[in-house]
Amino acid sequence: MTELTETPAPLHDRRPAPRLHYAWVIAALSLLVLVGSAGFRSAPGLMMDAWNSQFGWSHGLIGMAVSVNLTLYGLTAPFAAALMDRFGVRLVTVCALLTISVGSGLTVLMTHPWQLILCWGVLVGLGSGSMAGAFATTVTGRWFKARQGLVTGVLTAAGAAGNLIFLPVLSWLVQAEGWKAAVVVVSLCATAVSVPVLLLMRERPADVGLLPYGAAPGDELPPATSGRAVSRTLRVLREASRTRQFWLLAGSFAICGATTVGLVGTHFIPAAHDHGMPETTAAGLLAMIGVFDVIGTVASGWFTDRVDSRRLLVVYYALRGASLCFLPQLFAGSVKPPFLAFVIFYGLDWVATVPPTVALCRRYFGADAPIVFGWVLACHQIGASIVSTAAGVMRDKFGDYDLAWYGAGGLCLLAVLLCLALRSRPTSPALTVAAAQ
Structure with a gap:
């Protein structure tokens, strides 16, 4: 296939730059999408007891649906990035939101476990995965020449913001009106968010006669690409996997997922409860971690x-590992200042690794950075899934989570070594993944 490269409009054809660059409209729209996506994906945890009571389904069975969701969330991201290049960000995002809407809405009719796995596991997993990190990487790469790191950080933080916004509301709905009311709200919200995306989303600055924010005339612009999305995604993986930079980034980001979503996100509340802390208090502290995140x-x-x-990245992983090694000594039946200090410190570090990891993907892999980051994000989710199970096994075997916390600290040390092994620049142009053919 022939590479298609977007030719910028001549300077005399460009409109005068507006006071508010349209890139900020796209960033705000993306923030709305990502806040909603995070809230939608986290909803099943609130409904576990309700489904257990009504259908008699075990927590393990419901957890299986959530596991399918997490797996597809990670594996969909690299393909979503290629689909956005092939068919457009607007079309892919709208389809993803409507998929979440359908998956959530159909759960009001479910009577068998396979229907839960299909709706929340497959449909919501595919929909939310299509708006994972690759979405933010694509948007910032196209629309921003300056402030890429800041905008990536804001969009990454949308995940925590989505939980903070949706979880209290959905929790209240489950208690007051039942779980069906909550899933209907999720379905309607996903549909509602798709409307401004359909009306306001534009693919590239050239569509509105602008350069990317911070770009000057003559700057190299991100190329438009075309081709088969699936084959391109697999080709990018094949070519990226030949470089040491990819494996160093993937390995360190897998440790990021293991020490956040997999360990703290899954086991923080039961670990605190083991030491006599009420579950509601532990849940509030986990929400506070989200605030500082x-x-x-x-x-x-x-x-x-x-x-x-x-x-x-070296600093982030080193500080995270040290804090996790101190955690077993901080657990108590009540919240004391040292434990509160951990919550604040760890929250600040929770996904601080994302903006620099995205920046390194851009540095090493150029135009294919969104797809490469999608594969790196898939490794993040795989790391999370492995440690989520391993920590539970350690708790069953030894009666506490201490070994899991110390092990996570050791993993962070390994992540430090992986990041130190990264070179400041690609060793040669051949190591940079080529643009789509």
Whole structure:
């Protein structure tokens, strides 16, 4: 296939730059999409007891649907990035939102476990995965020449913001009106979000007669690509996997998923409860981690625009590992200042790794960075799934989570070594993944 490269409009044909660059409209729209996506995906955890009571389904069975969701969330991302290049961000995003709407809405009719797995596992997993990290990477890469790190940080923080916004509302609905009311709200919200995307989303700055934000006339612009999405995604993986940079990034990001979503996100509440802390208190602390996650990720995006991303990752993983090693000594039946300090410190570091990881994908893999980051994100989810199960096995075998926390600290040390092994630049142009053919 022939590579299609977008030719910028002549300068005399470009409109005068508006006071508010349209890139910020696209960023706000993307933030809305990602906030909603995070909230929709997290809803099943609130309904586990309700489904258990009504249908008699075990927590393990319901957890299987959530596992399918997480797996597809990770594996869909690289293909979604290629589909966005092939068919457009607007079409893919609208289809993803409507898929979530259908998957959520159909659960009001379910009577068998396979229907739960199909609706929440497959449909919602595919829909939310299509709006994962590759979506933010695609948008920032096309619309921003400057402030890429900051905007990536803001969009990454949308995941925590979505949980903070949706979980209290959906939790109240489940308690007051039942789980069916909650899933109907999720379905309607997903449909509602698709409307502004359909009306306002544009593919590239050239569509509105602009250069990317911060770009000057004559700057190299991200190329438009065309080709078969699936074959391109697999080709990018094949070519990227020949480079050491890909494996170093994938390995460190798998450890990121293992030490956040897989361990703390899944086992923090039961671990605190093992030490006598009420589950409601532990859940509130986990929500507080989400609050500081927003602050930390936005700040990380700001630092990414100014500091070498490799150094940032080394610092982030080192601090995370140290905090996890201290955690077993901090658990108690009540919240004490040292434990509160951990919540704040760890929250600031939760997904601060995302902006510098995205920046390194751009540095090493150029135009194919969204797809490469999609594969790196898939490794993040795989790492999360492995440690989520492993930590539970350790708890069953030893009666506490101490070994899991210390093991996570050791993994963070390994991530530090992986990041130190990254070179500041690709060793040769051949190592950069080529643009789509």
